[in-house]
């Protein structure tokens with residue numbers, strides 16, 4: 001039994017979310033454009049200066065005792081005194097609309113779940129919507145702790161792309177599940193997998209921005225990237241995201257194996273989907289490893305992380321659709 | 333003379349040591365990890381014999397040039413191929429060679445004191461300084477207490493400093509993670525060596541006892557004694573199957589919704605019978621084996637009689653489903669028929685229609701309008717006594733029975749109907765429709781080792797990624813003004829540590845507050 005009215009409202013909510021994300025994306029684009037004119041003035045500024053000024057206020061406790069604190073830079077907010085207020089306002093709207101879009105996706109997912117009376121993670125359409133929801137919410141939450149306005153466009157853009165694919169290519173009408181998918185391990189395993197993928201998405205976006213910024217910084221050409229946090233701090237942000245996602249992915253792997261033993265008698269069958277989940281895990285393990293290996297540059301390590309993300313995309317968009325295996329029933 | 337002999341021997345040892353160093357280096361580990369990822373991929377691209385041998389055979393037949401070469405290099409058995417084994421074995425040798433020495437180093441580090449404070453802690457990556465209204469002893473005592481309150485281990489190597497360290501759990505977690513990976517592999521190996529797996533099809537009403545002979549297929553690990561299986565038995569009382577009968581959405585009509593097998597089991601012969609159910613995703617756990625419902629289908633019950641009306645065959649015959657509507661193929665073999673043995677071959681259709689193009693076919697998976705569509709062969713059923721599939725007739729020494737018009741004889745049967753076979757061959761009756769349960773029974777003694785090791789690895793991983801290894805040094809010196817002390821705090825971390833400066837400042841501020849000079 002499916003409730004078509006609720007499913008209809010779920011879709012309305014989804015389309016509203018897409019409209020709202022479009023606004024968010026445009027706002028973040030305006031913000032980045034706003035960084036452009038500042039380039040000429042910013043070109044000869046020392047990037048560290050901005051961070052140092054930030055530190056003085058961060059050292060407040062010891063200032064009260066009248067003694068200065070010296071220290072190393074922390075990744076803080078980049079200096080924004082010469083970002084046009086128009087751009088700052090746009091970024092503010094971007095942040096708010098990203099929150100709103102995420103909430104609309106939550107509503108859409110909840111309605112869809114109610115309409116089919118099950119956890120709304122049974123086919124690629126539902127994976128894509130929940131993945132976008134986790135990505136936008138994780139981004140918004142992270143952005144309350146750090147300045148991530150520079151990342152906004154590179155998150156809302158891909159979210160819109162994925163939602164567009166979801167409604168155009170992967171759309172599946174609300175329906176019940178096959179017996180093989182009726183398990184609470186589905187809820188645990190797939191939800192965590194989608195959450196991990198969402199955080200890997202943030203990590204990949206930050207990694208890509210880092211590589212571009214690093215290339216520009218080394219070529220000495222100036223661009224709006226000059227107003228982003230410095231390259232090492234971008235790289236640390238990307239790493240910070242990856243080390244949240246990696247244990248989640250490890251858990252996905254273990255939960256998947258437990259479920260496989262419940263459903264298919266054997267916890268590991270080298271089914272194409274399992275192979276790719278394993279490969280993704282190994283590639284990201286290699287990334288974490290390479291970051292601790294002397295003689296491997298941060299750039300090389302970041303490329304390995306991006307290779308891991310490429311595997312995630314293949315696993316979702318290619319393996320689900322074209323490879324024959326026991327996961328093939330997930331429905332398209 | 334002695335020189336010429338010892339030189340090459342030393343060289344060999346040196347060379348081996350060099351190889352060992354290379355193998356256990358982080359770089360090699362990284363290379364092997366990436367190689368492992370790449371090596372695992374072909375198994376998802378080409379069909380694998382261990383998963384689907386029929387598809388593999390098809391693939392090789394359809395690719396006469398590439399197929400045999402791919403086969404030679406193990407591309408159809410990637411996970412059992414020597415090159416794949418070489419990658420992971422080297423990786424694990426490297427792992428052991430890397431982790432054991434590190435464990436020893438870490439063990440000593442955990443039991444030793446934090447190192448001596450540098451003379452000028454302000455030169456460390458993070459630092460802070462303040463002047464306080466207190467003696468140096470008071471400041472050091474306060475610093476010690478604050479640090480212990482923040483779970484640092486503290487020590488002093490001289491009168492004017494405190495050294496502190498915390499986050500040993502980071503390295504511990506990392507070692508636990510890597511060591512647990514070894515146990516994951518051990519668990520897999522135990523399951524492979526002592527585990528077994530068998531498949532069997534049991535029509536409703538039949539009893540299965542867990543002995544080698546009763547299995548349709550049985551795959552034991554190399555160290556399994558198939559004569560000593562756990563002696564349980566299991567009777568399938570009923571099999572419920574429900575399918576979607578409402579048109580609720582694209583492609584949903586006729587989709588399976590629930591399968592449940594109701595069974596009666598005996599743990600050992602003569603034990604009190606116990607009733608349970610097996611569902612997809614809900615296996616039944618017996619002693620030393622899990623029983624999984626992986627398939628189901630129809631077993632039409634038929635009776636074959638000779639020309640005098642004596643039963644030559646009676647019972648359910650499983651037919652194997654070929655599509656989502658359970659158009660099923662099978663064979664009814666009647667070795668007791670005379671004068672020649674009879675074999676029926678054909679289709680069982682749960683909801684039968686005769687399609688203009690496809691011929692007899694089923695349009696719904698449930699048994700709404702069942703029918704059997706058969707043809708008849710006579711001759712020798714089991715030529716040479718070779719093993720053969722129960723679902724297919726071996727017609728090598730059989731001939732097809734024809735009608736007067738020299739057309740193959742076609743038999744169409746609905747439940748309750750009898751078909752008189754031409755030429756004094758007797759009759760066949762379609763009595764009723766039963767279902768069968770396709771069960772997979774598996775014993776894996778290593779699964780708990782693997783599970784425990786995997787969870788331990790996860791715990792180790794989390795603590796290694798979350799915990800920060802930090803050293804903090806506090807040094808005091810008298811201020812120019814009497815009764816006041818200058819205190820310098822410096823922090824040092826392993827790897828990047830964005831929060832270190834904050835920690836140093838926090839320690840400094842807490843010491844100040846404690847001494848009441850804020």
Ligand code: HEM
Nearest residue numbers: 285288289292356357358361426427430506509513793796
């Ligand atoms: C099955 C193979 C391996 C996997 C999946 C693996 C995975 C990982 C992962 C995910 C990390 C980062 C998390 C952490 O810091 O705990 C890590 C760190 C590390 N691994 Fe491995 N590893 C493997 C083999 C090895 C080998 C063979 C060595 C030694 C040559 C090694 C040495 C290290 C070291 C020293 C670190 C710590 C890096 C740091 O200081 O942060 N690992 N490994």
